[in-house]
Amino acid sequence: xxxxxxxxxxxxxxxxxxxxxxxxxxxxxxxxxxxxxxxxxxxxxxxxxxxxxxxxxxxxxxxxxxxxxxxxxxxxxxxxxxxxxxxxxxxxxxxxxxxxxxxxxxxxxxxxxxxxxxxxxxxxxxxxxxxxx
Numbered sequence: 805x806x807x808x809x810x811x812x813x814x815x816x817x818x819x820x821x822x823x824x825x826x827x828x829x830x831x832x833x834x835x836x837x838x839x840x841x842x843x844x845x846x847x848x849x850x851x852x853x854x855x856x857x858x859x860x861x862x863x864x865x866x867x868x869x870x871x872x873x874x875x876x877x878x879x880x881x882x883x884x885x886x887x888x889x890x891x892x893x894x895x896x897x898x899x900x901x902x903x904x905x906x907x908x909x910x911x912x913x914x915x916x917x918x919x920x921x922x923x924x925x926x927x928x929x930x931x932x933x934x935x936x937x
Contacts, residue, residue: 809837809929810858812888814844814873815865820893820914821845824863827918833926847871854880859888861928866894866903867914877906889928891921 813824831838844850864873877890892908903911910924
């Protein structure tokens with residue numbers, strides 16, 4: 805497995821971005837690579853980073869404003885070649901169907917539960933590595 809994975813975190817809320825960083829730690833699982841974060845607070849910043857390349861997984865806040873993570877996810881799945889897998893942060897468990905609509909590979913609820921989040925992120929990092937191998 806690669807030495808470092810780059811995870812894009814999109815939220816207009818700095819506290820949500822911090823929850824993601826704290827839940828991940830240096831690596832989300834023993835068999836996962838260390839993580840480097842790229843934080844974005846706006847949709848244009850997300851698109852710029854994805855255009856630059858090198859992103860292994862995107863974590864998108866479904867509650868972000870003005871561009872919610874669900875709509876951002878659907879947009880990047882349509883517009884970004886070889887779009888990285890997406891972990892969507894949703895406000896309620898009942899919103900899981902919207903995560904499916906947005907074509908996110910995984911979803912966890914806010915506030916971030918460290919064990920649930922780290923497991924979901926590690927799974928996406930493993931699947932990304934398996935696809936690129």
